[in-house]
Amino acid sequence: MNFIKQFALQASGRIAAPPSGHKLWATPQRQQVIKSSTHSGNGKHMANLDNSVHSAGIEEVHNVPMSVIKRPIPSVLDEMKVQSLMATIDAETDADNVPPVDILWITGSEGGNYYFSFGGCHRFEAHKRLNRKTIKAKLVRSTLGDLYHYMGSSAPKYLA
Ligand SMILES: Nc1ncnc2c1ncn2[C@@H]1O[C@H](COP(=O)(O)OP(=O)(O)OP(=O)(O)O)[C@@H](O)[C@H]1O
Numbered sequence: 001m002n003f004i005k006q007f008a009l010q011a012s013g014r015i016a017a018p019p020s021g022h023k024l025w026a027t028p029q030r031q032q033v034i035k036s037s038t039h040s041g042n043g044k045h046m047a048n049l050d051n052s053v054h055s056a057g058i059e060e061v062h063n064v065p066m067s068v069i070k071r072p073i074p075s076v077l078d079e080m081k082v083q084s085l086m087a088t089i090d091a092e093t094d095a096d097n098v099p100p101v102d103i104l105w106i107t108g109s110e111g112g113n114y115y116f117s118f119g120g121c122h123r124f125e126a127h128k129r130l131n132r133k134t135i136k137a138k139l140v141r142s143t144l145g146d147l148y149h150y151m152g153s154s155a156p157k158y159l160a
Pocket residue numbers: 050081084085086088097098099118119120121122123124
């Protein structure tokens with residue numbers, strides 16, 4: 001529980017956009033960005049139910065190339081769910097039906113940007129099988145310490 005709280009607090013203050021000089025991926029549609037939040041009566045943004053605890057404070061959605069995303073932990077998949085998601089994504093009647101996945105965005109100690117994904121297993125698999133070049137994602141500014149929470153000592157040493 002403490003970990004979740006700690007991670008949520010860390011994530012909430014982070015900027016979503018890549019740093020200046022970094023290649024900025026196209027944001028899908030303004031509509032998509034707006035849908036990821038709702039306005040409360042006092043004008044402040046409130047996260048809606050599509051937001052995960054990690055990305056609740058992040059509104060910006062990027063079309064991230066599938067090729068740059070590292071998924072170090074193999075997915076356990078429900079085949080029916082993958083098929084169903086593929087049908088939804090392929091139909092594209094309403095792109096907002098499938099929310100963006102969260103991606104941990106880490107800058108290496110010697111520079112370079114690295115993108116890790118742990119959840120969103122079914123959405124990722126559906127995009128992969130549909131040969132999609134990109135996936136909608138929220139970039140959660142993260143550290144090597146965050147990666148250790150997911151991967152323990154298997155976290156890549158080249159980032160340290
Ligand atoms: N046909 C569909 N089947 C399943 N989910 C769908 C479908 N269409 C839209 N969605 C939405 O896609 C999202 C899927 O997220 P969900 O957490 O269920 O799976 P995932 O994150 O891709 O995989 P996992 O939770 O196993 O890592 C949900 O917000 C769900 O409402």
